[in-house]
Amino acid sequence: MNLPLSLKPVNEGVFAVLDAAGQHVGYLKRIGAVWKFKAVGTTISGEVEPGGGPLTAQHNMVFERPDAAEVSAGLLAG
Template sequence: MTDNAFTLQPLNDTACAVLDAQGRHVGNLKRIGAVWKFKAVGYTARGELVPGGGPLTERHNTVFADPLDAAEISATLHPG
């Protein structure tokens, strides 16, 4: 796995968790109609979920085509 690789962990038919290369949860992909939207998440020091936060907050609401392509997602979401 490369530094910029993200992995997808299916949650159900319309949602996947997005994990960074270290296995940290950085967001979710949610299918809305014929597209998938990235929903960034972060966590406070106490472990509380912060919707729209985290290291990929600037990528919040990025749209992806259906079916999902992990390489495209990694290339698009990678910060920098």
């Protein structure tokens, strides 16, 4: 996964994080004064797997703001 991610507003404190193909890979949630990435994946049977998916290693990464370019750079680095 090396293409930019996009953010889709869910509510005032949550954005869905989508990969370049539009697949849901996590959430960006405002927790206090920071935004934390919460990875999401799905099991083989299609159930949601919190903390799973292709960005599991970045689960709980902190961001200052919900900016798609910054989130992409942080989550996709390395």
